């Protein structure tokens with residue numbers, strides 16, 4: 001096993017500090033049966049035990065017992081390579097809470113491991129930009145000009161793009177086509193329901209999504225209004241902290257959670273609606289994340305109990321808006337944070353199946369991540385690409401006209417991977433498809 005030496009095995013000092021180390025009780029719930037191995041994307045790629053859920057739990061245990069003495073590159077790499085997709089949790093018959101284990105391990109790594117300069121710089125850059133919708137809003141202008149002027153095309157045509165470091169190339173290739181700069185900030189704080197209000201909901205706009213995927217938020221608001229939801233859409237809302245939670249930036253994640261709770265406080269809402277799977281699974285964890293915070297623990301628990309994915313809301317509400325026919329073949333991609341982290345397999349499918357004429361195609365390996373996984377495809381571009389190509393192969397074989405998913409990160413990743421194969425496909429959030437059906441739009 002990497003990272004173990006005879007000297008390491010005699011140390012009894014835990015590698016972790018006392019602030020929420022991976023819980024020993026949770027670690028012991030793993031009975032090493034190996035049922036999770038075929039469900040793990042990194043194990044599928046490399047067949048390395050230490051890049052499987054069981055191997056990672058073994059490493060956590062060894063580190064906690066002081067059998068590993070340093071948090072060196074090889075130790076950290078096994079955890080960096082984990083996508084946090086939680087496919088292992090769905091597969092595990094013993095109910096091992098791997099999400100809690102990886103979350104606390106990553107926070108320990110962030111506190112104690114000194115990353116290389118370039119790694120620190122790119123992570124710093126990502127976290128200076130992505131969780132800040134107002135900064136992204138300004139950035140959208142030069143990016144829009146870069147695309148509109150033809151400069152981006154020229155970079156690819158001349159091969160100049162290959163002179164950039166791999167992570168910057170990856171960021172560029174994932175950049176969606178911007179219709180206009182400065183999008184995502186035009187909604188009123190209160191939006192009325194059409195007809196008699198049936199629910200009063202808060203709407204989360206997201207940070208990256210708000211600027212780069214305003215079309216998804218616009219579709220969400222139209223569908224909620226058509227289904228009788230009165231909406232509270234606070235313009236001051238920021239990032240929910242999902243990206244920070246995912247990589248172990250604990251303080252940043254908790255601060256974002258507290259701000260989000262304050263933003264929606266005292267509104268007497270039935271639900272808070274989310275249309276990005278990664279954000280949704282993080283919001284539902286607020287009670288756990290803020291469990292030590294005397295001021296916020298209770299508020300966080302109540303907030304989390306009201307959070308619902310948009311597919312859950314549409315399942316709660318029986319449809320009142322007419323669905324028009326959309327005669328087309330759509331490949332459905334499960335986002336890991338809907339399927340595994342939130343255990344929502346049926347709701348997105350059932351709301352799509354209510355559309356007349358829409359043929360939903362299931363993909364093989366639907367439980368396996370596409371490689372997007374928060375900022376994973378930016379910090380681990382090669383692995384993300386290998387998984388993305390595996391997914392794209394299945395999408396191509398489905399011979400569908402569109403690809404549908406419930407998470408903007410997956411849409412970006414699969415769009416890029418299909419383009420790389422020379423088989424571009426239109427990728428849409430399922431709420432856009434429902435919106436099109438309600439509005440009678442047949443050209444997607």
Ligand code: SF4
Pocket residue numbers: 039040041042043052053056081082083084085086087088089098
């Ligand atoms: S979260 Fe995903 S990548 Fe990580 S160990 Fe579990 S299945 Fe493997």
Ligand code: SF4
Pocket residue numbers: 029030031032033034035036037053054057088091092093094095096
């Ligand atoms: S399936 Fe669960 S109990 Fe079995 S090895 Fe994986 S994590 Fe451990």
